[in-house]
Amino acid sequence: xxxxxxxxxxxxxxxxxxxxxxxxxxxxxxxxxxxxxxxxxxxxxxxxxxxxxxxxxxxxxxxxxxxxxxxxxxxxxxxxxxxxxxxxxxxxxxxxxxxxxxxxxxxxxxxxx
Amino acid sequence: xxxxxxxxxxxxxxxxxxxxxxxxxxxxxxxxxxxxxxxxxxxxxxxxxxxxxxxxxxxxxxxxxxxxxxxxxxxxxxxxxxxxxxxxxxxxxxxxxxxxxxxxxxxxxxxxx
Numbered sequence: 001x002x003x004x005x006x007x008x009x010x011x012x013x014x015x016x017x018x019x020x021x022x023x024x025x026x027x028x029x030x031x032x033x034x035x036x037x038x039x040x041x042x043x044x045x046x047x048x049x050x051x052x053x054x055x056x057x058x059x060x061x062x063x064x065x066x067x068x069x070x071x072x073x074x075x076x077x078x079x080x081x082x083x084x085x086x087x088x089x090x091x092x093x094x095x096x097x098x099x100x101x102x103x104x105x106x107x108x109x110x111x112x113x
Numbered sequence: 114x115x116x117x118x119x120x121x122x123x124x125x126x127x128x129x130x131x132x133x134x135x136x137x138x139x140x141x142x143x144x145x146x147x148x149x150x151x152x153x154x155x156x157x158x159x160x161x162x163x164x165x166x167x168x169x170x171x172x173x174x175x176x177x178x179x180x181x182x183x184x185x186x187x188x189x190x191x192x193x194x195x196x197x198x199x200x201x202x203x204x205x206x207x208x209x210x211x212x213x214x215x216x217x218x219x220x221x222x223x224x225x226x
Binding site: 006045102 | 145147158213
């Protein structure tokens with residue numbers, strides 16, 4: 001059973017470009033979460049999704065950030081018009097419907113030049 | 114507002130000895146607590162969890178203790194091994210089978226020979 005898969009592992013963008021981060025949850029997991037980790041900090045919740053639904057987006061910045069988890073395919077975290085402050089590690093996690101434990105992917109490290 | 118706090122940024126322990134990592138929380142609504150281990154350039158790996166109805170949970174070398182009145186939990190690792198060297202994050206969630214995790218800032222554990 002493959003774990004949570006994230007790609008790309010590393011992403012370099014120039015200011016003003018778009019960044020798309022992908023996450024495929026573990027098999028059988030219908031809940032997906034995105035977290036962001038800035039250097040020397042803990043992980044900060046961004047958004048929680050189920051298939052075709054955003055359940056909790058209380059941690060998402062109001063502008064430039066969006067997330068989706070379509071019926072088919074991976075979950076996507078999209079950052080438009082990136083700025084240097086968006087440079088961070090972005091982690092995706094998934095959980096089965098009946099458990100509180102979240103399992104994390106290896107993360108995508110975004111660098112904005 | 115840091116609702117989950119890990120006040121020790123680092124800890125050094127000799128191989129074979131006990132490692133004790135501490136975590137405090139302020140939100141009395143938290144009812145489920147988890148510990149994750151993280152190696153550099155990898156995602157967090159789930160270690161052990163505890164529900165607020167318990168005060169202790171044990172899994173092999175890892176034991177988590179919860180003191181609800183003090184809003185404090187701790188992770189004990191006995192005996193410590195060099196492979197335990199990593200950053201340990203405490204996380205908490207509110208009631209519900211699937212909800213966001215609130216993380217502490219982490220404690221870097223180094224197990225020396």
